[in-house]
Amino acid sequence: MTEKKLLLGDEAIALGALHAGLSGVYAYPGTPSTEITEYIQGHPLTRERGIHSRWCSNEKTAMEAALGMSYAGKRALVCMKHVGLNVCADAFVNSAITGVNGGLAVLVADDPSMHSSQNEQDSRFYGKFAMIPIFEPSNQQECYDVLEEAFATSEKLRLPVLIRLVTRLAHSRASVSVDHPVMEANALNPDSGKHWVLLPAIARKNYVGLLGKQPDMEQMAEQSKYSRLETLDGKGLGVIACGIAYNYVKETEPEGVSAILKLNQYPLPKAQVEQLAAMSDRILVVEDGQPFVEENLRALLGKDYKVSGRLTGDLPRTGELTPDNVAKALGKTVSTPFEAIDDVVGRPPALCQGCGHRDVYTALNEVAAEFEGARIFGDIGCYTLGALPPFQSIASCVDMGASITMAKGAADAGVFPAIAVIGDSTFTHSGMTGLLDAINDKSNITVVISDNLTTAMTGGQDSAGTNKFEAICLGLGVEPEHVRVVVPLAKNMPEITRTIREEIAYNGVSVIIPRRECVQTLGRKLRKQKAQKK
Numbered sequence: 001m002t003e004k005k006l007l008l009g010d011e012a013i014a015l016g017a018l019h020a021g022l023s024g025v026y027a028y029p030g031t032p033s034t035e036i037t038e039y040i041q042g043h044p045l046t047r048e049r050g051i052h053s054r055w056c057s058n059e060k061t062a063m064e065a066a067l068g069m070s071y072a073g074k075r076a077l078v079c080m081k082h083v084g085l086n087v088c089a090d091a092f093v094n095s096a097i098t099g100v101n102g103g104l105a106v107l108v109a110d111d112p113s114m115h116s117s118q119n120e121q122d123s124r125f126y127g128k129f130a131m132i133p134i135f136e137p138s139n140q141q142e143c144y145d146v147l148e149e150a151f152a153t154s155e156k157l158r159l160p161v162l163i164r165l166v167t168r169l170a171h172s173r174a175s176v177s178v179d180h181p182v183m184e185a186n187a188l189n190p191d192s193g194k195h196w197v198l199l200p201a202i203a204r205k206n207y208v209g210l211l212g213k214q215p216d217m218e219q220m221a222e223q224s225k226y227s228r229l230e231t232l233d234g235k236g237l238g239v240i241a242c243g244i245a246y247n248y249v250k251e252t253e254p255e256g257v258s259a260i261l262k263l264n265q266y267p268l269p270k271a272q273v274e275q276l277a278a279m280s281d282r283i284l285v286v287e288d289g290q291p292f293v294e295e296n297l298r299a300l301l302g303k304d305y306k307v308s309g310r311l312t313g314d315l316p317r318t319g320e321l322t323p324d325n326v327a328k329a330l331g332k333t334v335s336t337p338f339e340a341i342d343d344v345v346g347r348p349p350a351l352c353q354g355c356g357h358r359d360v361y362t363a364l365n366e367v368a369a370e371f372e373g374a375r376i377f378g379d380i381g382c383y384t385l386g387a388l389p390p391f392q393s394i395a396s397c398v399d400m401g402a403s404i405t406m407a408k409g410a411a412d413a414g415v416f417p418a419i420a421v422i423g424d425s426t427f428t429h430s431g432m433t434g435l436l437d438a439i440n441d442k443s444n445i446t447v448v449i450s451d452n453l454t455t456a457m458t459g460g461q462d463s464a465g466t467n468k469f470e471a472i473c474l475g476l477g478v479e480p481e482h483v484r485v486v487v488p489l490a491k492n493m494p495e496i497t498r499t500i501r502e503e504i505a506y507n508g509v510s511v512i513i514p515r516r517e518c519v520q521t522l523g524r525k526l527r528k529q530k531a532q533k534k
Contacts, residue, residue, distance in 0.1 A: 002179040009169040012140045012176050013107060014039035016147030021183035023074035023102070024052035026062035028429065029458035030081035031116040032170040033109035037079055038459075049185060055455075057464040058400070058429040059084035063091040063106070070104040070160075071196065073189030075151050082110040082123050087400065087430070089126070095160045096130040097198060097206045101191035103151030104160040109170045112288050113320040118380075118399065120318060122289035124266065127162040131210055133217050134162045134266035135226070136243035140174040142226060142264065148180065153220065157213055166288050168320060169244045218267050226264035229272050231279070232257050238280030239330075240273070240297070242287035248326040249286055256331070268296050277301055284329060285309035288321045349385055356516035357383040359488035360450050361391040363496040364419065367504070368393075374417050375410055379403035379431070381423035382457045383450050394421060401430025407445045408438045417504045420447045425455040428465035432472060438509050439477040446503045446510045449473075450488075452518040460521040473511045482506055488514040 007015065014036045017025065027037040040046055041053045052069070056062035059080045066076035078088075085092065085108050092106065108126075111117040127134035133153055137143045143165070150161045195206050221227065234256035241249040242263045249260060258280045261272055277283060285294040285307065294309040301307065308314040314329045315321065324334045351358050360383070368374035378384055378394030379402060386393040396406055407420035422431045427449050438445055449469055455461040465472060473483045482503060486496045496514065503510035 002177050005176050005178055006173050007140055007144070007176045008035055008171060008173050009137075009140050009143045009165055010035035010109070010171070011039045012143035013147065013163070013165070014043070015176075015178065016144040017077045017105070018043055018045050018051070019178070019180050019182045020148040020151050021075050021185045022051055022077055023049075023185045024066065024069045025077045025079060026052070026056050026066040026069075027079035028056050028059050028062055028084060029455050029461045030084050030109075031458055032111060032165070032167040033079045033081050033084075033107065034458045034461070035170070036077075036107060038461075045182070055461050055464070059088040060091055063088035063095070066104060067091060067095050067098070067100070070100040070102040071191055073102045073191065074186050075103040077105050077107060077147075079107045080109070081117065082108055082121050083117060083119065083399065084108070085123055085126055092126065092160075093130045094198060096132050096210055097203055098196050099158040099206065099209075100154055100160055101158070101189070102186050103154040105147065105150045105154060105163055106160055107163045107165070109165045109167065110289055111167050113167070113318075115167055118397075120290065122292050123162065123164050124289070124292045127164070127266065128292075130160075130162075131214065132159050132162060133157065133220065134164060136164045136264050136266070137169070137226070138243050138246045138262065138264055139169070140172075140176050143169070144176050144178065146226070148183070149225075157216060159210075159213065164243070166244055166320070168288070214267070218270065221265045221267050222269040222271050224265035224269070226262075227269060227272070228262050229275060230260045230262065232259055234258050236281050237330075238276045238283045240276070240283060240285045240287075240293055242285075242293055245286040245288050245321055245326070248321055248323050249330070251323045252327040252330055252332055254330045254332070263293065268293065268300065270300060273297065273300060277305060282306035282308065284314060286315065286321065286326055286329070348388060350388065351382065351385050352519050354519040355382070356452055356488040356514060356518075357386065357450055358391075359490060359493070359496070360421070360448060360514045361386045361393045363488075363493060363500060364421070364448070365391060365393055367497050367500045368417075368419070370501075371417055371504075373415060374419065375407075375415050376419045376421060377403040377407045377410070379420070379422040379426050380457075381426050382452075383421060383423055386421065399430075400426050401434055404431050404434035404438060404445070404447055407447070408434065408441065408443045411443050411445050412441075416444065418445045419504075420445060422447065422449055423456075424449060424451040424453065424465055424469065425463040427469065428463070428472075432476065435473070435478070435509070435511075436476050442508055444507050446500070446512065449511060449513045451513050451515040452521075453515070454518050454521045456518040456520065460518065460524065469513055478509055478511050482508065482510040483513070484511070485513045485515055488516050
């Protein structure tokens with residue numbers, strides 16, 4: 001019996017994985033992928049089957065743990081946002097060389113237009129680089145359906161597969177038909193093959209095997225039930241529409257188009273592309289992200305065949321696609337284009353009222369003003385908003401954990417004082433190794449671990465190091481007298497500023513831990529407690 005559910009793209013991915021016999025999801029929270037793991041955590045099937053769903057310290061540990069579950073013969077899902085794929089790239093690329101046992105799906109949610117990210121990178125390039133199959137669903141129904149296909153493909157080829165979403169699909173809702181029987185999890189069956197040991201002699205042999213699987217991958221892409229060539233009545237222009245972009249093309253009701261190749265699985269289906277090229281005198285590539293297919297098409301069809309898209313300026317080089325800019329690229333006039341209303345007051349993001357990070361920046365700004373060359377290096381989290389008014393405190397924000405190592409490098413160059421501000425979850429994600437470098441080098445830096453007892457930026461998930469930060473810092477080698485804990489409240493400002501001054505004066509590595517629970521998670525906790533008493 002078919003059941004209809006109204007699901008986010010993220011939720012459809014999660015439910016599809018559960019129904020496909022998932023044994024574990026491994027992830028670090030990152031918008032726009034966070035809701036996948038949260039949905040699995042809250043689903044009854046997770047409790048019933050004991051499906052692993054605890055958050056990981058970072059994407060690298062998540063990828064490696066999922067690979068371990070695959071080794072044991074179980075189906076595993078790894079979830080992350082696109083920059084998280086940079087963090088786990090070592091394990092991700094090497095997993096194509098080891099191969100897999102149980103099905104392994106790597107879900108990456110890209111963020112065109114950088115709604116909550118540092119860049120617009122396109123994860124399809126990583127999939128091509130690793131030479132593994134890529135799925136790119138175009139709607140929520142395909143998000144649900146693709147998981148069973150992805151796991152089956154992974155087990156057939158004995159390779160990990162990449163599933164790519166974009167923000168607009170991950171965070172929009174649609175009706176999804178759920179009619180697949182819920183599969184049982186794979187039986188425990190560890191793989192004892194030597195291919196897991198990437199000594200050079202074995203890796204070279206595995207690499208030859210990976211190359212040998214490429215024709216099979218191409219054939220599967222040609223025969224994919226998600227991709228298809230739709231012949232139309234027009235002549236001249238052919239269109240390749242990738243993933244969610246297919247919806248934008250169809251919404252424009254294109255005229256004069258010879259055919260549309262709906263593309264949702266990679267490697268590029270060369271036969272279908274060549275068929276489209278034969279019935280068209282030029283091709284427009286519509287893809288949300290970077291010109292992945294457009295670049296591949298130029299190599300496939302040659303320099304004399306006209307290919308247009310983002311590289312040619314027919315579509316914007318940056319940002320998300322919209323029905324408007326797709327319609328323009330198809331030669332249609334947009335009668336009522338979307339425009340921002342001029343007289344609406346802007347609402348830039350800001351730290352919550354009552355947030356402990358506010359008191360941290362207030363204290364840091366007061367002390368930093370006493371030093372002509374002071375620099376405060378920031379990191380990824382809610383506290384990145386310290387770059388904006390009214391604080392305007394931080395000098396950098398590059399990637400997870402970079403605050404500590406950038407402060408170290410600046411101190412090495414002679415900057416004083418060099419101060420790093422990092423959140424609790426980010427510290428355990430990528431900050432600990434940078435702190436160890438600073439300790440080993442006896443760097444003259446002050447590290448502020450602003451601890452709000454949660455991963456607040458992505459909605460309040462568990463933070464891996466809660467109640468462990470003093471022990472971690474001491475274990476890494478920070479001198480006990482220079483690991484200081486303060487409570488970031490306005491009434492404690494004299495103590496906080498005094499502590500910062502004292503640790504700046506120390507010629508070595510100091511760690512200050514301002515600790516106060518996030519006002520949002522505290523509010524939810526109190527409301528839940530109040531409701532339970534009624």
